[in-house]
Amino acid sequence: MASHDPLPTRAGRLSGKTAVVTGSSSGLGRAIAAAYAQEGAQVCCVDLYPTLRNATNPSTGKADDIHSRITTGTPTHELLVEQYGGKHMFVQADLTKAPEVENAVAACVKELGRVDVIVNNAGISVESTHPRLMRIHETSEDDFDRTMAINTKAMFLGCKYAIAQMLQQDPLPGCNGDRGWIINTASIQGFVGYFGTPSYAASKGAAVMLTRQVALDYGQDRIHCNALCPGFLKTAMTQNIQNNPATLQKIDDAHVFGGMGAPEDVARVAVFLASDDARWVTGVPLPVDGGFLCQ
Numbered sequence: 167m168a169s170h171d172p173l174p175t176r177a178g179r180l181s182g183k184t185a186v187v188t189g190s191s192s193g194l195g196r197a198i199a200a201a202y203a204q205e206g207a208q209v210c211c212v213d214l215y216p217t218l219r220n221a222t223n224p225s226t227g228k229a230d231d232i233h234s235r236i237t238t239g240t241p242t243h244e245l246l247v248e249q250y251g252g253k254h255m256f257v258q259a260d261l262t263k264a265p266e267v268e269n270a271v272a273a274c275v276k277e278l279g280r281v282d283v284i285v286n287n288a289g290i291s292v293e294s295t296h297p298r299l300m301r302i303h304e305t306s307e308d309d310f311d312r313t314m315a316i317n318t319k320a321m322f323l324g325c326k327y328a329i330a331q332m333l334q335q336d337p338l339p340g341c342n343g344d345r346g347w348i349i350n351t352a353s354i355q356g357f358v359g360y361f362g363t364p365s366y367a368a369s370k371g372a373a374v375m376l377t378r379q380v381a382l383d384y385g386q387d388r389i390h391c392n393a394l395c396p397g398f399l400k401t402a403m404t405q406n407i408q409n410n411p412a413t414l415q416k417i418d419d420a421h422v423f424g425g426m427g428a429p430e431d432v433a434r435v436a437v438f439l440a441s442d443d444a445r446w447v448t449g450v451p452l453p454v455d456g457g458f459l460c461q
Contacts (some may be wrong), residue, residue: 168184173408178205178206178442179205179206179437179441179442180202180205180206180207180283180437180440180441181205181206181207181421182206182338183201183206183208183282183283183338183347183440184205184207184208184209184210184274184278184279184280184281184282184283184284185207185208185209185210185281185282185283185284185285185440186209186210186212186270186271186274186281186284186285186324187196187199187202187209187210187212187284187285188212188213188261188284188285188286188287188288188320188324189210189212189213189257189261189287189288189289189351190209190212190213190242190243190256190287190430191211191214191215191217191218191242191300192213192239193399193429194208194220194287194308194351194396194399194429194432194433195211195213195285195287195288196218196242196248197244197255197428197429197432197433198285198287198432198433198436199211199242199245199246199387199427200242200249200250200433201430201433201436201437202283202436202437202440203246203249203250203252203254204249204424205437205441206252206328207252207283207440208252208253208254208256208278209243209246210254210255210256210257210270210273210274210277210278210281211241211242211243211246211253211254211255211256211257212256212257212258212259212261212288213242213256213258213259213272213288214258214259214260215371216241216242216243216256216258216260217238217239217240217241217242218238218239220319226417235445238412241256242256243255243256252332253277253278255273255274255277255278257269257270257273257274261288261316261320261323262315262316262319262320262323264323264326264327267320267323267324267326268323268327270327271327271328271331275331277414280331280335281328281331281332281335281346282332282338282346282347283346283347283348283349283440284324284325284328284346284347284348284349285350285351285436285440286320286321286324286325286348286349286350286351287349287351287401288316288320289316289351289369290312290313290316290317290365291313291348291363292312292313292365292366293309293313293338293362293363293364293365293366294363294366294387295307296362299363299442300362300460301335301360301362302364302433305364305365307397309365310364310365310368313365313366313368313369314365314368314369314372317369317370317372317373318368318369318372318373321350321373321376322376325348325350325376325380327389327431328346328348329346329348329384329389332345332346332387332389333345333387333389334458337388341442342388342442342445343388344388344389344390344445345387345388345389346388346389346390347389347390347439347440347444348377348380348389348390348391348392349392349393349394349436349439349440350373350376350391350392350393350394351373351393351394351396352370352373352377352393352394352395352451353366353370353373353395353396354395354396354397354453354455354458354459355367355370355371356373356374356393356395356451357374357395357451357453357459358431358459370395373393374393374395374451377391377392377393377449377451378449378451381448381449381450382449385448385449390439390444390447390448391440391449392444392448392449392450392451393450393451393452394432394435394436394439394452394454395451395452395453395454395455396427396432396454396455397421397426397427397453397455397456397458397459398417398421398427398453398455398458399426399427399428399429399431399432400426400427400428400429400455410426418440421456421458422454422457422458422460422461423457424456425456426456427454427455427456431454431456432454435452435454439452
């Protein structure tokens with residue numbers, strides 16, 4: 167079973183860096199923002215809402231699209247200040263709209279001085295909110311368009327405007343001329359399919375190839391671009407799986423380490439990819455999946 171222990175306190179691996187993290191208010195994005203702040207980065211949190219979204223409908227105990235819009239709790243950027251100190255901020259943005267993504271990057275530069283890292287993490291799985299698995303002939307065009315807009319277009323826009331800023335600013339001292347670090351959240355479904363998720367799988371396959379293309383185009387500028395490819399995690403996105411004992415057992419059995427992971431397991435790798443430890447790493451879609459792809 168994946169560990170839920172606190173992140174190790176190797177403070178300072180991201181000291182001096184400023185990071186934009188999209189989808190930062192919940193799940194994996196919140197864990198990555200916390201890991202970055204713990205390692206010394208300033209974090210610009212970007213999301214539709216500053217606080218956690220509910221995972222489930224209280225009356226059914228299942229995930230649905232409506233209740234995921236209801237927010238509660240402490241905003242991520244405030245939590246970072248409370249727990250780790252430093253300067254952190256929040257920008258509200260619809261990441262499918264170019265002017266709002268451009269504004270988010272500009273707001274980060276205005277408040278925090280620069281953009282060294284962007285984690286394009288915002289994503290959805292519309293199919294996971296349906297009461298049953300739906301194949302492509304049952305999948306609506308609206309579901310497909312919405313999934314591609316958030317999981318793929320928003321990633322494209324994040325890369326576009328963050329890179330434009332990285333090219334304008336001087337490299338950080340002591341980073342061997344490296345200008346920036348881009349981490350895109352893809353998925354193991356960028357490698358293999360899973361039943362009843364046609365739009366999600368398509369979007370994550372696109373994320374993997376976008377990552378490789380950006381790495382190829384901007385290597386000459388010393389901008390790293392890699393992709394996190396998480397396996398199944400215990401987040402709101404998998405709430406319906408977690409609520410179905412039979413399905414959950416099948417998923418657990420498919421992991422070499424015997425169960426679903428935690429967001430913190432992936433956040434540790436996100437720290438690595440934004441650090442000097444990844445100096446010779448770019449264009450890599452990196453599975454963080456508890457051995458799911460071994461089988």
